[in-house]
Amino acid sequence: MQKVCIVGANGYSGVELIRLINQHPFLSLELIVSHSNSGKVITDLYPHLSEIVEENLEVFDTNEIAEKVDIVFFATPAGVSMDYLPALVELGIKCVDLSGDFRLRSSQLYKDWYKKIHTNESYLQQSTYGLTEVNKEQIKNASFIANPGCYATAGLLGLIPMMHTGLINYESIIIDGKSGVSGAGRNPSISSHFAEVNENVKAYKLGAHQHIPEIEQILLDHCEIPIKLTFSTHLIPMTRGILCTIYVDLIKKISTNEILDIYRSFYKNAPFVRLRQEGTWPSTKEVLGSNFCDLGFFVDERTNRLTIISVIDNVMKGASGQAIQNVNILNGWEETTGLSFTPVYP
Numbered sequence: 522m523q524k525v526c527i528v529g530a531n532g533y534s535g536v537e538l539i540r541l542i543n544q545h546p547f548l549s550l551e552l553i554v555s556h557s558n559s560g561k562v563i564t565d566l567y568p569h570l571s572e573i574v575e576e577n578l579e580v581f582d583t584n585e586i587a588e589k590v591d592i593v594f595f596a597t598p599a600g601v602s603m604d605y606l607p608a609l610v611e612l613g614i615k616c617v618d619l620s621g622d623f624r625l626r627s628s629q630l631y632k633d634w635y636k637k638i639h640t641n642e643s644y645l646q647q648s649t650y651g652l653t654e655v656n657k658e659q660i661k662n663a664s665f666i667a668n669p670g671c672y673a674t675a676g677l678l679g680l681i682p683m684m685h686t687g688l689i690n691y692e693s694i695i696i697d698g699k700s701g702v703s704g705a706g707r708n709p710s711i712s713s714h715f716a717e718v719n720e721n722v723k724a725y726k727l728g729a730h731q732h733i734p735e736i737e738q739i740l741l742d743h744c745e746i747p748i749k750l751t752f753s754t755h756l757i758p759m760t761r762g763i764l765c766t767i768y769v770d771l772i773k774k775i776s777t778n779e780i781l782d783i784y785r786s787f788y789k790n791a792p793f794v795r796l797r798q799e800g801t802w803p804s805t806k807e808v809l810g811s812n813f814c815d816l817g818f819f820v821d822e823r824t825n826r827l828t829i830i831s832v833i834d835n836v837m838k839g840a841s842g843q844a845i846q847n848v849n850i851l852n853g854w855e856e857t858t859g860l861s862f863t864p865v866y867p
């Protein structure tokens with residue numbers, strides 16, 4: 522049994538971690554930490570946890586955490602874990618950071634896209650990027666894991682198998698992403714207000730989304746060509762779910778079925794990636810509450826363009842589910858341990 526602490530336990534991804542850890546056979550929840558809500562009982566904020574988890578939210582204390590637990594999840598906004606995670610890693614505690622603080626390898630990139638100065642830049646080079654299906658070997662020996670962003674997870678799982686093929690034009694890749702509102706976290710804001718989101722679809726952060734450099738950095742690892750990605754994000758009137766429509770220009774003639782073969786081979790050992798047969802494409806409801814990423818494909822023979830549809834549940838595979846999947850790998854457990862949920866439907 523590994524003992525666990527969640528920092529930021531009362532946010533959306535924190536409370537999803539509570540749900541997952543509570544039914545995981547090898548993880549036990551020892552400590553939950555918040556910021557402005559420390560002192561409160563978690564059920565004051567989340568009555569759905571009544572008679573299941575009724576712990577107090579504590580103040581962050583490095584020594585107490587290091588004494589009590591083996592693994593720490595940071596489910597905190599950008600700019601928090603960079604101050605706290607390094608000391609825990611130094612003390613031998615395994616950490617998984619759900620924020621963007623350790624995903625980018627350069628502090629300049631972090632400053633440019635997160636508009637913050639990184640306070641522990643030497644750690645940027647030491648993190649392991651936790652896109653499980655792609656980085657499994659590195660994750661096994663990681664001292665700490667930078668869990669990918671939600672859009673980055675959907676976009677990269679959809680794109681990476683094509684990056685190795687030599688079949689695509691690397692200069693014209695487009696990801697069109699759409700997210701449910703839980704992706705913005707629990708803190709209310711004007712942009713997530715019901716009246717702003719309901720019966721509305723809007724683009725946001727065009728050309729400025731923090732997942733652009735994250736995706737470009739990982740794509741570079743896979744094709745050794747610097748990619749300038751067009752990435753558009755949209756907020757849609759839905760609670761959970763991300764759908765990315767990815768457009769890739771092909772430089773050779775290839776059928777949808779041959780594309781499917783490429784993905785079948787790439788994901789042959791990936792229990793959470795499911796491929797749709799030709800002529801059907803996944804929707805967000807088909808992965809709701811689960812750790813699956815479902816992919817569908819269409820080659821338009823008129824334009825010689827490949828469209829990839831990638832869907833995930835942003836709080837699961839996009840955040841807490843993938844964080845648990847990474848902890849499973851880190852501990853040498855079956856990667857599906859505690860994650861074998863059938864999606865919720867309808």
Ligand SMILES: NC(=O)C1=CN([C@@H]2O[C@H](COP(=O)(O)OP(=O)(O)OC[C@H]3O[C@@H](n4cnc5c(N)ncnc54)[C@H](OP(=O)(O)O)[C@@H]3O)[C@@H](O)[C@H]2O)C=CC1
Pocket residue numbers: 528529530531532533534535554555556557558559581595596597598599601619620621669670671703704705706707708835836839840
């Ligand atoms: N929601 C999602 O779908 C996804 C989220 N992420 C990332 O995961 C992280 C958490 O997101 P989410 O759960 O949505 O966010 P929320 O806004 O819902 O929750 C943030 C949590 O962090 C806590 N917190 C804030 N500042 C501090 C601090 N200085 N020290 C300790 N705790 C602090 C808050 O505590 P309090 O309320 O008490 O102040 C709260 O518990 C973010 O970095 C986000 O970008 C990544 C992928 C998907």
Ligand SMILES: CC(=O)N[C@@H](CCC(=O)OP(=O)(O)O)C(=O)O
Pocket residue numbers: 599619620621669670671672700701702703704705731732754756
């Ligand atoms: C709907 C919505 O606002 N979504 C968030 C996604 C947050 C996330 O996954 O990103 P980081 O972990 O990189 O902060 C956004 O687009 O910024």
